[in-house]
Amino acid sequence: MEMGRLLYEGKSKKVFETSDPDRVVVRFTDEATAFNAKKRATVAHKARVNCAISVRLFREVEQAGVRHHVVEQRSETDLLCERVEIIPVEVVVRNVVAGSFARRYGLTDGQPLHRPVLEWFYKSDALDDPLVGDDAVVCLGWAAEWELQFMREAALTVNQVLTAFWAEHGIDLVDAKYEFGRQNGRLLLADELTPDGSRLWEQGTGRPFDKDVFRKDLADLSETYRELLGRITGG
Ligand SMILES: Nc1ncnc2c1ncn2[C@@H]1O[C@H](COP(=O)(O)OP(=O)(O)OP(=O)(O)O)[C@@H](O)[C@H]1O
Ligand SMILES: [Mg+2]
Structure with a gap:
């Protein structure tokens, strides 16, 4: 090709x-x-x-x-x-309070949530990816009702699978962002599954293995990401 x-x-x-x-x-x-x-x-x-x-x-x-x-x-x-047509709505699934969720509700990072919280954000650099509700997503034509349902179910499944995967490697999946796209009438999980779009905290220490290391200048991002890959490949 x-x-x-x-x-x-x-x-x-x-x-x-x-x-x-x-x-x-x-x-x-x-x-x-x-x-x-x-x-x-x-x-x-x-x-x-x-x-x-x-x-x-x-x-x-x-x-x-x-x-x-x-x-x-x-x-x-x-x-x-x-090749998909990306739905302009990011799906965020949270297991622990952190980041914008903590700021929005005046909470401190690290508080566990009783069950995963799913949020929609409108993909718009100009607007800084604002939080949006289901009704706005559907009524403004960004996604159909069935697409929201599909994305909700799929994102919660992905969250379960990846929470279990990271736990096997001693890491808590705190939250993550997912993107979906349309191809020939079906929806596919698209974009990337990386520490750029997730929060990953080492169990026991809370050490971050994600892009917060870069946002907050906590350590060398290159070394941190290589160590993370090493942990899941055993290298
Ligand atoms: N299979 C695919 N087909 C078409 N576009 C895709 C596919 N997978 C991902 N994309 C899109 O390609 C772009 C990937 O580039 P990148 O992640 O660097 O973008 P970005 O700067 O984060 O921009 P955006 O705000 O649009 O996500 C994103 O816009 C993403 O939605
Ligand atoms: Mg991107």
């Missing part, structure tokens, strides 16, 4: 057309951004590490029957994927 023109250049990945109109190549880059790209850096090895973690986690959710966009890994940084 031939690589085609660059379709989209995002903050941490590039998406290329391929000779198959239904497929794209998603290329991870070494760029890190935070605070809606107000903070930026190049992080050595981030592309290959996030690509490898994503592949590992997509395999995990596939075993639980969740359909996703990854077809195959093409190189250290490139994934051949189904």
